[in-house]
Amino acid sequence: MSDAEGGWDYVIVGSGAGGGTLAARLAESGMRVFVLEAGGDHLQTADPRLPDDYSVPGFHAFACENPAMRWDFTVRHYSDDTQQKRDFKADPHTGGVLYPRAATLGGCTAHNAMIFMLAHDSDWNHIRALTGDGSWSARSMRRHARKLEACHHRPLWRILRHLGLDPTGHGWDGWLQTERPPKELEAEALGDEALLNMIAVTSVEFARRLKHPLARIAQWIHSAADPNARPWRAKDFEGLCYTPVSTCSRQRIGSRERLLDVAAKHGDRLHIELNALATRVLFDAEGAACGVEYLKGSRLYKAHCNASPAPGERREVHARREVILCGGAFNTPQLLMLSGIGPAAQLRRQGIAVRVDLPGVGRNLQDRYEVAVTYRMREPWKLLEGARFERGDPVWQRWHEHRDGLYSSNGAALAFVRRSSPNLPDPDIFCMALPTQFDGYYPGFSANLRKYNDRLTWALLKAHTHNSAGTVTLQSADPRDPPRIEFHYFEEGDDTQGHDLAAVVDTIQFIRELNRPLLECGLFAEECAPGPQARTAPALAEYVRNNAWGHHASCSCPIGLRANGGVVDSSFAVHGTRRLRIVDASVFPRIPGFFVVSAVYMIAEKAAETLLQEAKRAPP
Numbered sequence: 001m002s003d004a005e006g007g008w009d010y011v012i013v014g015s016g017a018g019g020g021t022l023a024a025r026l027a028e029s030g031m032r033v034f035v036l037e038a039g040g041d042h043l044q045t046a047d048p049r050l051p052d053d054y055s056v057p058g059f060h061a062f063a064c065e066n067p068a069m070r071w072d073f074t075v076r077h078y079s080d081d082t083q084q085k086r087d088f089k090a091d092p093h094t095g096g097v098l099y100p101r102a103a104t105l106g107g108c109t110a111h112n113a114m115i116f117m118l119a120h121d122s123d124w125n126h127i128r129a130l131t132g133d134g135s136w137s138a139r140s141m142r143r144h145a146r147k148l149e150a151c152h153h154r155p156l157w158r159i160l161r162h163l164g165l166d167p168t169g170h171g172w173d174g175w176l177q178t179e180r181p182p183k184e185l186e187a188e189a190l191g192d193e194a195l196l197n198m199i200a201v202t203s204v205e206f207a208r209r210l211k212h213p214l215a216r217i218a219q220w221i222h223s224a225a226d227p228n229a230r231p232w233r234a235k236d237f238e239g240l241c242y243t244p245v246s247t248c249s250r251q252r253i254g255s256r257e258r259l260l261d262v263a264a265k266h267g268d269r270l271h272i273e274l275n276a277l278a279t280r281v282l283f284d285a286e287g288a289a290c291g292v293e294y295l296k297g298s299r300l301y302k303a304h305c306n307a308s309p310a311p312g313e314r315r316e317v318h319a320r321r322e323v324i325l326c327g328g329a330f331n332t333p334q335l336l337m338l339s340g341i342g343p344a345a346q347l348r349r350q351g352i353a354v355r356v357d358l359p360g361v362g363r364n365l366q367d368r369y370e371v372a373v374t375y376r377m378r379e380p381w382k383l384l385e386g387a388r389f390e391r392g393d394p395v396w397q398r399w400h401e402h403r404d405g406l407y408s409s410n411g412a413a414l415a416f417v418r419r420s421s422p423n424l425p426d427p428d429i430f431c432m433a434l435p436t437q438f439d440g441y442y443p444g445f446s447a448n449l450r451k452y453n454d455r456l457t458w459a460l461l462k463a464h465t466h467n468s469a470g471t472v473t474l475q476s477a478d479p480r481d482p483p484r485i486e487f488h489y490f491e492e493g494d495d496t497q498g499h500d501l502a503a504v505v506d507t508i509q510f511i512r513e514l515n516r517p518l519l520e521c522g523l524f525a526e527e528c529a530p531g532p533q534a535r536t537a538p539a540l541a542e543y544v545r546n547n548a549w550g551h552h553a554s555c556s557c558p559i560g561l562r563a564n565g566g567v568v569d570s571s572f573a574v575h576g577t578r579r580l581r582i583v584d585a586s587v588f589p590r591i592p593g594f595f596v597v598s599a600v601y602m603i604a605e606k607a608a609e610t611l612l613q614e615a616k617r618a619p620p
């Protein structure tokens with residue numbers, strides 16, 4: 001449908017967790033929505049590997065490296081060259097580190113690890129306090145979580161809720177199914193004695209080392225290790241847990257499926273323009289956003305691993321109501337700046353006319369810190385027997401025929417949540433055990449899955465990081481050039497007290513203690529990383545500085561007052577503009593929870609509600 005045939009109410013840039021969710025809800029509610037997505041629909045390409053890389057939970061690392069949908073950003077953890085080059089993941093010439101993103105229908109929900117863990121109450125209450133807007137309270141935000149989730153991992157409560165009994169706080173009838181990875185990864189069905197030993201020892205050790213172990217165990221039984229349960233006491237989960245994932249019958253789902261479902265039902269109201277790279281927001285004579293200019297063509301963005309030299313065809317699409325940017329934490333600030341909205345001096349340097357001097361655009365970039373503690377097992381994992389991580393192998397057959405076995409899981413065999421310091425208001429550490437070697441993102445990282453069958457990685461994730469010194473700035477005024485992304489880790493950032501580094505070091509020590517009995521009993525042959533040479537806290541800090549990575553980039557266009565560096569207000573509207581909003585991971589003032597995608601889905605549902613209420617009051 002063209003603009004001429006009635007026009008579009010909303011033009012939305014990006015079909016990821018934010019854009020896809022928002023577009024689907026608006027179209028479902030009667031609005032006419034045009035979605036611009038720079039990538040294609042990967043499942044409709046000729047590459048035979050794609051359907052599996054996308055759908056099979058155990059293949060998510062291959063999805064990250066699948067050439068059909070990957071945008072390879074190059075980022076700097078440090079501006080200091082010497083420090084940056086100590087990271088084995090850094091390119092030896094440029095110092096740049098790979099930061100994977102997916103440019104495809106569904107955005108990063110097409111390649112992420114599918115972990116669906118809710119943010120902490122304090123994350124939402126912080127936004128409420130910052131803005132004075134009560135609709136951001138944790139209590140109010142839970143409504144949006146319930147609206148989107150279809151929980152399938154608490155079967156008893158799924159039935160009992162019909163009797164009005166439901167202490168879990170889950171959503172049951174939403175569009176996003178959540179499941180528990182097969183219990184076999186945690187139990188005897190696969191007959192992996194090593195895994196069983198590890199789980200048993202870890203569980204006992206974990207309970208023993210925590211304060212009030214009985215209380216912890218009681219909580220564990222009570223919430224059945226479900227980290228998203230919000231039982232009678234509104235307390236955030238802590239302890240051993242499983243990792244809920246967004247799968248439907250053990251097959252990935254995300255905003256792609258949501259969009260296609262709504263498009264199938266309301267095709268007249270939802271148009272998804274694939275292979276369309278938005279290049280700037282268009283404004284009318286009164287200065288209100290009225291549309292988007294874009295380039296039609298595939299692989300036009302230079303972060304694409306196989307970028308096209310073709311220039312693309314310049315097109316425009318117009319919105320009667322609003323333009324909403326959902327390009328993610330790197331692309332939304334870039335698009336704003338290309339449209340003349342951002343720090344004036346920077347725009348002028350690139351020869352871009354300043355429409356709104358908004359210094360907060362591209363600042364406040366945040367991420368988690370992640371590191372690996374890796375062991376070599378005495379014997380190869382039994383559960384990896386027959387796993388070649390390819391279509392047709394016996395493990396794949398099991399997934400294909402029974403939706404069962406190793407590939408039905410994203411690989412997290414066991415996980416726990418803890419506080420790095422008892423004084424912290426919220427738990428800040430998530431750790432998961434993976435039966436492979438995983439040490440961050442670099443070209444070819446996914447090959448480790450096939451290479452190692454005798455490794456255990458504890459992947460450690462530090463949440464609620466204190467560093468907000470990351471930046472996204474323009475490298476050029478060419479919309480096809482990716483921006484410059486600098487995180488300024490640790491001492492380079494604004495965590496002046498070193499809380500983040502101390503928390504990660506403390507957790508490595510905790511993991512070591514937890515696993516000591518497994519080394520002593522010979523289940524583990526050796527610790528590969530950080531390795532025996534890194535014994536002291538300073539040595540561990542050095543390991544962390546040189547090896548940490550992140551993959552939940554957020555907060556680069558935060559909610560907040562303009563005078564304090566805010567870019568959008570509490571209703572997602574961009575300061576100093578009209579009819580222009582942002583709904584994606586860039587709007588959080590502080591990076592929420594342990595895993596960010598659930599929070600992005602939630603704010604997209606919230607934004608849809610806001611827009612629909614406003615539309616009721618003001619016809620276009």
Ligand SMILES: Cc1cc2nc3c(=O)[nH]c(=O)nc-3n(C[C@H](O)[C@H](O)[C@H](O)COP(=O)(O)OP(=O)(O)OC[C@H]3O[C@@H](n4cnc5c(N)ncnc54)[C@H](O)[C@@H]3O)c2cc1C
Binds near residue numbers: 037038551
């Ligand atoms: C490897 C990896 C694993 C992850 N695993 C998890 C996990 O297990 N659990 C979790 O909670 N989070 C995870 N995340 C993070 C999470 O998936 C993302 O933070 C989330 O998807 C962000 O949502 P978004 O809407 O902001 O952006 P995205 O989902 O990235 O969507 C942005 C979309 O906008 C499109 N776009 C960008 N610019 C333009 C433009 N100019 N024109 C047109 N289209 C454009 C992109 O192509 C993309 O489709 C992971 C991230 C990565 C990278």
